[in-house]
Amino acid sequence: MAVSSIADKGSTTRSSDSRIWNNPTVRGVFWQIALIVAVVGSIYYLAHNAFENLERQHIASGFGFLDREAGFDISEKLVQYEPSDTYRDAFVVGLLNTFEVAGLGVVLATILGTLIGIARLSKNWLLSRMAQTYVELWRNLPLLLQLFFWYALLHVTAPGPRDAWHPLPGVFISNRGLMFPTPEANPTHKFMWIAFFVGIIATIALDWWGRKRQETTGKPFPIVGAGLGLIIGLPLIVFLATGAHMKLDLPSLQGFNFAGGASFSPELTALLIGLVVYTASYIAEIVRSGILAVNLGQSEAAGALGLRGGLILRLIVLPQALRIIIPPMTSQYLNLTKNSTLAVAIGFPDLVFVANTQMNQTGQAIEGIGIIMATYLAISLSISLLMNIYNARIALKGR
Structure with a gap:
């Protein structure tokens, strides 16, 4: 009887354990904890191993080097910088150069890609085939090869x-x-900039009011025209009211080079052309597919009401197509920003260029790579956040 009782208890215990393990919630929690422990352990092992190797080779670690003198010049800079400045200042210069390329690239690629995408749907056979050739050509060539092509073209083909x-x-x-050319600096220009930003804020407020008004009355508000009037009109009024001081600083040939105005170096020009042309080929297909996704009946109904082709595209088709276009467009903006790291291949001093120089001088590669990764992660997350906010605003909302 005792043996039988012990056997029954053992059987009951195994049955209870089996029931606990077969519970999906228990198993899920166990494997998640196991995964977390494995990841944390791997990170600790790799970090401990890296610090031991650095100490064995007498290589300093940490970010203290940022306060040391950089000792190298940067050919293109948007802020004042000298070789006697610190590595921190050098990284700021490289970061601003990256912002310059990414910002200009996104704007220009969006404009060019939208025009090419619309041209692909044109009823003009020649125009649509030219747009298709553009897309198929530039989309299927490696971006690095394109950068080398534009850089060589500017250096070899362009005249002195x-x-x-x-x-x-x-x-x-x-x-x-x-x-x-660029406008010569004038004290009144700061008031124009203030008026410009006031116009942007007023446009945002007016857009919010217009949406509320449309929800209440059903009458749309012409926010595009009103917004352009505020953003352009307010600075223009300030410009005229302060005496219309506008004198251009024109570039002129002096000796062996140009002086005056502003300039883009061959490296920056080639990088911008390459990124814009390459990314625009993808954006064009996104725009084309977004327009085609809008029901043809929408255009036919608008045509039956007497709207012309341009108005149908601007007022009926594109607003609906944006809901389809924005998510994949966000990916292309992120790709363009990350592809700008190829600038180092043609000698443009972006963030990666500065970090590579720092790593060669200090030997602190982990910190340099960490700065690059953290910076591009922050930029990418910021772009995604802004685009997701805009996408949420234009999304259809159920009542």
Whole structure:
């Protein structure tokens, strides 16, 4: 009897254990804890191993080097910088250069890609085939190869400063880069900038009010025209009220190079052209697919009401297509920003260029790579956040 009782208890215990283990919730919690322990343990092992190797090779660790003198110059900078400045200042210069490329690239690629995408749907056979050829050509060539092509084109094909191409008044293209005029600094310009930002804030507030008004009355508010009037009109009013002080600083040939105005170096010009042309080929397909996804009956109904093709596209088709276009467009903005790291291949001093120089001088590669990773992660998350906010605003909302 005792043996039988013990056997029954053992059987009951195994049955209870089996029931606990077969519980999906218990198993899920167990494997998640096991995964967390494995990840944390791996990170600890790798970090401990790295610090031991650095100490064995007498290589300093940490970010104390940021306060040391950099000792190298940066050819292109948006803020004042000298070789005697710190590594921290050098990283700021590289970061601003990255922002410059990413910001200009996103704007120009969006404009070009939208135009090419619309052209692909044109009823004009020649225009649509030219747009298709553009997409198929640039989308299927490696981006790095395109950057080398544009860089070589500017250095080999473009003439010297004395024979520079002169496509527009005050604009010159040579093997020294792209030169263009800029307004001369004037104290009244700061008030124009203030008026510009006031116009943006007023447009946002007016858009919010217009949406509320439309929900209440059903009458749409012409926010595009009103917004452009505020953003452009307010600075123009300030410009006229302060005496219309506007004098252009024109580039002019002096010796072997141009002086005055502003310029884009061959490296920056080639990088921008390559990124814009390449990314625009993807954006064009996104725009085309978004427009095609809008029911054809929408365009037919608008045409029956007497709207012309341009108005149908602007007022009926594109607002609906945006809900489809925005998510994949966000991916292309992220790709363009991350692809800008290829600037190091043609010598443009972006963040990666500065970090590579720092790593070669200090030997602290982990910290340099960490700065690059953290920076691009922050930029990518910021772009995603802004695009998701905009996507949420234009999404259809159920009542």
